[in-house]
Amino acid sequence: MMRWIIAGLLVIIGGYPLALAPERAVAIVAASAAALCGLGVVTQSTPVVTASLALLVGEHALAVSLTDGPARLGGAVVAGVGVALLLEVADFDRRFRGAALGPRVLTLQLMHWIGIAVGGAAIAVAALVAAGTLASIMPVPGPQLLGAAGALVAIGGAALALHRALRARAT
């Protein structure tokens, strides 16, 4: 069942950029990502699945840069939720493959994933609304600079938090 979910998510995440820009280059990246993801699932390797997801994000970047149209944020929200879900589902499959799942385990896990999808999408939409409001009141290139700074702060903050959490558990 997990593999069917992974395959479905892969079709959504990989197919959306292809629908945006039906180009040969995008198709090659999508196929490579799918193959890599399949390899990661079969060999139960989360790093390989992560690499395939990075390729899928790259495919999305390639597609949006080739189309060069207005930002399609709805599709990006769906792709983002899909990436987060695919990573979790693949990791769940890796961890518990061959194990007997007790009653309610799968049901509760599916409910959790649906919660992630709904919650993630809701928060992403809320962030978009906030960003849109901010863009309308700030002159260009304010949002771009703010976005870059925000990205750096987010990466640095996440890395710092992770580092501190790891250190705290090690001690």
Add this chain to the structure above:
Amino acid sequence: MSRITPLALSMLTLVTWGLVLGVALGRAELVVIVIPLVIRLAAAIRTRPPHEAVVQHAVSGVRVLEGDRVRVTAVVTATGAVPLVELFAPLPATTHVVAGSNHAVFTLAADDRLEWTYEIACPRRGALRLGTVHARSWDRSGVQTTEVVARDPTVVRVWPRLLPVRRMPRPRRTQTSAGNYVAVTVGDGLEPGDIRAFVSGDSIRRVNWRASRRWSRLYVTQYHQERNADVVLMLDSLAEAGVSPTTTLDLAIRAAASLAAAYLARKDRVGFIEYGGVFHSVRPGSGHRQYTRLIDAMLDVNVMFSYVTRDIVLVPRRVLPPQALVIAITSLLDRRFEAVLIDLAGRGFDVVVLVVSPVPLVRDAQPGSPTADLASRLWTLERRVRDDALRRRQLTVVEWDPTQPLDVALDGVGRHRRRSAVR
């Protein structure tokens, strides 16, 4: 111990990659893609690690026979709710799961009590060390985990299955304690022997009235004493052939256990010597406790390759009494054991060699072909030549074909010993 899993690093990698691409290309979609991952990562790091699971372990029996099943039950509790608790109990290599699974995942609510059960089959004798359970509590995302190893050491002893034995090799010499063998010596007993003339001090109850009336003189009946014997089972663990759980060593142990049970039932004292280059032994004794001691010693017998060859003279007399019947159970795959047998015979021991034939076991393990058939026949002939060479050294050698009952081979021991006695 709780820890952040590598999944968090994967999430961070994707977040970084998406943000870098988004800023470099100036596309907001790529930043939006990573928002759900950032939320997941932040939520996972902020939440407390899952509670530790407490596991109590129990087995249905600590002493079973080969082929029996053991039901393992683990009761899992936790101080709080655990979204996912993964349980894994490593099993010894000689067992396999027949019902349930030794790797399971459950959801545990607060103050909940979970009973996890599975059954293992024990096809091969041995002392199984069970009771280690790895319990890993996960959060729903798999970013944080808490792991404990519950150790409740339980040893399950899988005893060899006994083979029916009705005719055991009869010892040539008996001991001084009472038993079931009619000894040559006369004294107190039930089996009437010779008659002799009455002498002063003889019990009046022993007077043979029929003989006395006939010869007009008092005669008394003498009775044979009933004595027990010392039997030492010597097991060759230098080499084995075949596929577990029916290797020559497994079958030899089943035969040894069956003979031990049969001799102990006849009130004999039974000892055990394992020869695998060095000697491991159990002193002869009698009774049920001795049987337990013997079987426990047999459980740990395995082939351990060694160049060491100890001399039989090093075995103390209390382990190998001079009057004992030595039953050597071997596959005769290693020449060193032949040397031990010849040495024993040379020292005057009453030795019976029960050879577990490896030929049918190896033959069954291979795909059928004319070459394999020819090789099996040649091997059988070669082994027959070797058996005859031992027989020429006054050893009683019988070959046991494991496809036949053990009694068939033991019947051959009786015939051979009667023939040699006539000579």
